[in-house]
Amino acid sequence: MTDASDNHSRATFNLRYIGRLSLPVFCAGIICWLSLTSTPPLIQGPLGWDKLLHAAAYALLTVTLGQYLYMHCADSWKAGFYAAGLAIVYGGLMEIMQLTMQTGRMAEWNDLVADAVGAVAGCVIFRQAAVLISQHHARNQAHG
Secondary structure, eight states: HHHHHHHHHHHHHHHHHHHHHHHHHHHHHHHHHHHHOSSSOOOSSSTTTHHHHHHOOOOOOOHHHHHHHHOOOOOOOHHHHHHHHHHHHHHHHHEEEESOOOOSSSOHHHHHHHHHHHHHHHHHHHHHHHHHHHHHOOOOOHHO
């Protein structure tokens, strides 16, 4: 009977990891497509709209990577820091791919700076969300 319950808990555990990993993989895929397509969708907007989109995309990537990495380490700062680092490296890879592939896209240092700013913002957002969620769980444990 314990073998069946162990198998069930392992399957649930694996599904949880796969589910949490699917978000950052999806975000990275969308970023890759937008970065490497020869005609990305253009959105008209205020000053620096392109850089704002870069920052927002990499902030979202960092938050989703952080929530996955947080399952592997109990320290939200460490998870957020690693997630931001991975997002910045990914941004650098996208810029290198734009430079080397013949897609008609141009690599720009300003894009990488916007990616890094977004990744750092995502790290801060992830950390604050982790603190709020843990405080909420602590209050529920104390009252429940």
